[in-house]
Amino acid sequence: MNRHHLKTALGVVALSATLLGSTLALPLPNDTRKQTFNLAPGGSVSIVNGGGSVTLHPSTGRQVVITATRYSDKVEIDFTNTPEARRVEARTHVLSAKSTSDESRVDYDVAVPAGISIVVNTSTAPITIENVDGDFSFSSDAGQITVRNAANSFVHVHSLTAPVSLSNLTGVHAEIMSSGGSVQMVSVTGPKVKVSTTSGDITYQGDCSGGGAYSLVTHSGAINVTLPETASVDLSAQSVSGSVINDFPFRERSHNTFVPTPGRSFAGTSHSGSSSVELQSFSGRIRVKQQ
Amino acid sequence: MNCQKYQENLPHTIDSGGNAEEEAHLQSCTECASVVQDLKYIANQAKLLLPMHDPSPRVWQNIQSSLRNEGLISEGRTSLMAQKTISQVPSSSSKAFSARAKSWTPLGWAIGLAAVVLLGVVLVNYHPTPTQPEVAQNSAAGQAQVVADQELIGQVSKQQPAMRATYEDSLKSVNAYIVDAKKTVEDNPEDSAAQRQLMDAYDQKAMLYEMATVRSLQ
Amino acid sequence: MTQAKKLIAPGLTEAEAIERAKSGDAEAFEALYAFHKRRVYSLCLRMTGNTAQAEDFTQDAFMQLYRKIGTFRGESAFSTWLHRMAVNVVLMQLRKKGLPEISLDEMLEPLHEDGPRRDIGARDNVLAGSVDRVNLERAIADLPPGYRIVFTLHDVEGYEHNEIAEMMGCSIGNSKSQLHKARLKLRDLLKLRRAEKANRR
Structure with missing residues (x-):
């Protein structure tokens, strides 16, 4: 056997061992499996689940601890990690298309280190993350997505009808897209916050002063913005056929792409106008008020 | 032999x-x-493999700070991400847009490809006075889109029957959004906010396709 | 769609963005980044199989773009030109790192045939119809680096063997044999995964 053949053969053996070793099938129904991985800095964690739940919270050190609970043997859970521990993945496989939603649900409780990238995909399982900073990319058809208490994080969300709730996020880069789910933000500030929905309502509450760019856009959802008197913003609001109501004491100003029309569009500044806020709808009602 | x-x-x-x-x-x-x-x-x-992932936003931040450190762009131009009023700045809205256009990842399904063709045709022909061939292209693309939507719903019913109604409703809403947004752009061709909404509408639709596709792979 | 007409942002064609970026317009550059980032990143990710490296190389590729966009003369489509630049960045960086990622043996070793492939029950055992995107992506990520690069360039990105040979500094025959080995290896990996899956059921 020449060197090349030997290398190939060893590679296949090593790879087979890795594959076999890292894919774990659960033995019994209604059971919980817990596994700990040491994640390389800058690594990523990915969870793919249908129904049930995915809850993420901080861990110690570089550890990722995944606890998965299933409620029937009609689902299988795979844990996979790459040899250099750059990526850890947990994935639910539903073995029978006929299984009920109770049978196919899996609850994931995941402890993660700060500063990593986390990708979660679910169908109906709610996704909740608290007190973790990092890059988040969450997607759910119908499971509520909640992000609480994070600083300097990137938050990307895709939702079909899933309600999205963000609170106490500072220095955030958020890009949220939802078709029909509502998007609620309380004390969410950072350089960039962009929310777009087709029919979901968008609510923003808090002081977004500080130089960020906030853009809330919808077709038929309502946009409600509540600002404290101290807010330093440069705001414009525009609706094609919906109403625009402003109850906040802005200094009105001219806008360079539209002429403000009472009830349809509005542009105003408060204090030094440090952050820009753009509200835009087609038929949804836009309302700005003071806290 | x-x-x-x-x-x-x-x-x-x-x-x-x-x-x-x-x-x-x-x-x-x-x-x-x-x-x-x-x-x-x-x-x-x-x-059939298509680009599936966007780089983390920190890549763009790093590019910005490298360009700044190397003196390639001046201080005043660096905070592009946090540019004021998106509708005043075409590139900022484009940034938002392209995330949308490129998030269209239907994995080589014929439906997705048809939909991408439509997106391209419409973006090129967004101006209000289309020539005859463009009108023809638009309606052909429109039909392709109807077929694509039906196939998408077909896939969803097969892979995740419980979600069928949700996807149907969402498609209906987003198609209405596109129609409204297109009309607004046609009425106000110079209005960059209207253009942005049209792109948002397409992005919403792209998201539906992407989500249905990703879910069906699970 | 021609480059002149291709809109990459409301009211901004790609051609306009390129011209503006050539004169140092950072906003136009941002529009180009936004429009092309996913393709470039995916290319880097498939070539390296590593997200952190792929991010670094994406960054390098766009830095190069900013520096070199003045030399773009429109002989090819902009995207073709940019992707070629990205491929070169990845190859150059991997070489710079002393090639732990691409073993020279693996890259340049003359073709050794493994003898004919024989499958027991070959007819029942063909892959057709059994491979989904996720499995294929994973199997590509598991390829040895040299195989992965050639496979990505040829089968995913659509480069011809003569282009790959030029970029990688190898012969066309070498590119063809690497590609062939990569596909054979993928076939093994995919079958292995399928067998494992079946055993677990």
Whole structure:
């Protein structure tokens, strides 16, 4: 056997061992499996689940601890990690298309280190993350997505009808897209916050002063913005056929792409106008008020 | 011609076809035929792989700070991400847009491709006074889109029947959004906010396709 | 769609963005980044199989773009030009790192044939119809680096062997044989995964 053949053969053996070793099938129904991985800095964690739940919270050190609970043997859970521990993945496989939603649900409780990238995909399982900073990319058809208490994080969300709730996020880069789910933000500030929905309502509450760019856009959802008197913003609001109501004491100003029309569009500044806020709808009602 | 000889030459013949002797061997040997079939299948599947992931936003931040450190852009121009009023700045809205346009990742399904064609055609023809060929293109693309939507719903009903109604409703809403947004752009061709909404509408639709696709792969 | 007409942002064609970026317009550059980032990143990710490296190389590729966009003369489509630049960045960086990622043996070793492939029950065992995107992506990520690069360039990105040979500094025959080995290896990996899956059921 020449060197090349030997290398190939060893590679296949090593790879087979890795594959076999890292894919774990659960033995019994209604059971919980817990596994700990040491994640390389800058690594990523990915969870793919249908129904049930995915809850993420901080861990110690570089550890990722995944606890998965299933409620029937009609689902299988795979844990996979790459040899250099750059990526850890947990994935639910539903073995029978006929299984009920109770049978196919899996609850994931995941402890993660700060500063990593986390990708979660679910169908109906709610996704909740608290007190973790990092890059988040969450997607759910119908499971509520909640992000609480994070600083300097990137938050990307895709939702079909899933309600999205963000609170106490500072220095955030958020890009949220939802078709029909509502998007609620309380004390969410950072350089960039962009929310777009087709029919979901968008609510923003808090002081977004500080130089960020906030853009809330919808077709038929309502946009409600509540600002404290101290807010330093440069705001414009525009609706094609919906109403625009402003109850906040802005200094009105001219806008360079539209002429403000009472009830349809509005542009105003408060204090030094440090952050820009753009509200835009087609038929949804836009309302700005003071806290 | 034996299997050994045939397969030795395969790296050079598999994509372009072999000589008469090799073709004859392929016809008569099930083992070699199965190798060739698999390899061609893999190559074809690879062609269907589309870009699936956006880089983390920190990549753009790093680019900005590197450009700034190297003095390639001046201080005042660096905070592009946090540019004021998006509608005043075409590139900022474009940034938002392109995340949308590129998040269209229907994995080589015919439906997705048809939809991408539509997106392209519409973006080119967004101006209000289309010429006749453009109108024709638009309506052809429109029909392709209807077919694409039906196929998407077909896929969803097969893969995740419980979500069918949700996807149907969402498609209906987003299609209405696109119609409204297009009309607004046609009425106000210079209005960049209207253009942005149209792109938002397409992005919403792209998201539906992407989500349905990702879910069906699970 | 021609480059002149291709809109990459409301009211901004790609051609306009390129011209503006050539004169140092950072906003136009941002529009180009936004429009092309996913393709470039995916290319880097498939070539390296590593998200952190792929991010670094994406960054390098766009830095190069900013520096070199003045030399773009429109002989090819902009995207073709940019992707070629990205491929070169990845190859150059991997070489710079002393090639732990691409073993020279693996890259340049003359073709050794493994003898004819024989499958027991070959007919029942063909892959057709059994491979989904996720499996294929994973199998590509598991390829040895040299195989992965050639496979990505040829089968995913659609480069011809003569282009790959030029970029990688190898012969066309070498590119063809690497590609062939990569596909054979993928076939093994995919079958292995399928067998494992079946065993677990």
